Amino acid sequence: MFNPQLLRSFSALIEAGSFTRAADKLGITQAAVSQHIRQLEQQTGPLILRGKRTLELTPQGNALRDYCQELEQADKRLQNRLEDKDKAGGEISVICPSSIGLRIYPLLLNLQQQRPELTIRLRVSPNHSVIAEVLAGRYELGLVTQQPDDTRLTAHKFTEEPLELVLPAGCTANSWQDLQALGFISHPDGHAMATRLLSRRFPGNPGMQSIRVSGFINHIGLIPEPVSRRLGFTVLPRYARLAFPRQALLQVDNHPVNVVDTLWLTHRAEWPITQRAEQALAWLRQHLSDDINAPLTISSAIYR
Structure with a gap:
């Protein structure tokens, strides 16, 4: 199982395209976002290619992104069933x-x-x-x-x-x-x-x-x-x-x-x-x- 807070940081990083913007979006420090990504990488292996001008995901990063999207859709389906x-x-x-x-x-x-x-x-x-x-x-x-x-x-x-x-x-x-x-x-x-x-x-x-x-x-x-x-x-x-x-x-x-x-x-x-x-x-x-x-x-x- 992945820590939901770590996944939120990873999803925010993908959406924002940079550690700085992801930190602003989440209301935490850039160092905290970096730490969350490193913790995830201890479980998955490298998620992003560092040193690139634009954010680029590794194969493991693409797999985790898909997993996050599936979790998001599962949440929406549950909300639909319960409320909508x-x-x-x-x-x-x-x-x-x-x-x-x-x-x-x-x-x-x-x-x-x-x-x-x-x-x-x-x-x-x-x-x-x-x-x-x-x-x-x-x-x-x-x-x-x-x-x-x-x-x-x-x-x-x-x-x-x-x-x-x-x-x-x-x-x-x-x-x-x-x-x-x-x-x-x-x-x-x-x-x-x-x-x-x-x-x-x-x-x-x-x-x-x-x-x-x-x-x-x-x-x-x-x-x-x-x-x-x-x-x-x-x-x-x-x-x-x-x-x-x-x-x-x-x-x-x-x-x-x-x-x-x-x-x-x-x-x-x-x-x-x-x-x-x-x-x-x-x-x-x-x-x-x-x-x-x-x-x-x-x-x-x-x-x-």
């Missing part, structure tokens, strides 16, 4: 990819308007960041497009999101030539998404390289904007399209070809979900089911 699980108010923390984030954030705000005792904290991030943040305990809930294989996480199917061929209002895409005439509004995942969908929609097509790029934007909420101005077509996840405020200026290709991604809800396996999070998930499922069952037509009522 049945608490109706408080924070709902979610991390997810940007497309589904565009859809669920307004829905969660609608819930907060009905229940002001809630606080919504949402961050959009790619899959690997979602998993890392949930594992670190910084977010209670995560949504990812690939089922995690980490045994520390629980994952369940949450909803589905089809890819859509999005055209300017009044346009059709009956042939590859129609798309070539329009031009492609690209985005960071644009060519990959377009290839996945259009290879099924137009089998044997000559590939995206045969279509001129008529625009590029890396903000997912703005991708439909040039399409609405008749500057080209794009391929997007449905929730990204639904978030665009001027739906009447868009047309979704209604050909019965489906490329659908599953969104997985993930959280720490050993960490009970709070009651408020369970209620928020039920709220989201209720409203997202309307999106799944809705036909591919444009509606002016985006958020309920």
Whole structure:
């Protein structure tokens, strides 16, 4: 067993990056912090590389850092079980990819308007960041497009999101030539998404390289904007399209070809979900089911 006071000094040293700042943070002397680290090193071996301008941990130091983080998470889990699980108010923390984030954030705000005792904290991030943040305990809930294989996480199917061929209002895409005439509004995942969908929609097509790029934007909420101005077509996840405020200026290709991604809800396996999070998930499922069952037509009522 490690002395908790020694571990606090070690954690403070990692967080602060120097003995002086760690001492200030703990309200003790620098000599005391140094002594605590030496006492730990008598049990573990060298923890830090001395003589470096910036703090650098040895393999033993990395192992002890992970141990300290696990203790911190264990304390949080205990607090949740003892105090927070049945608490109706408080924070709902979610991390997810940007497309589904565009859809669920307004829905969660609608819930907060009905229940002001809630606080919504949402961050959009790619899959690997979602998993890392949930594992670190910084977010209670995560949504990812690939089922995690980490045994520390629980994952369940949450909803589905089809890819859509999005055209300017009044346009059709009956042939590859129609798309070539329009031009492609690209985005960071644009060519990959377009290839996945259009290879099924137009089998044997000559590939995206045969279509001129008529625009590029890396903000997912703005991708439909040039399409609405008749500057080209794009391929997007449905929730990204639904978030665009001027739906009447868009047309979704209604050909019965489906490329659908599953969104997985993930959280720490050993960490009970709070009651408020369970209620928020039920709220989201209720409203997202309307999106799944809705036909591919444009509606002016985006958020309920």
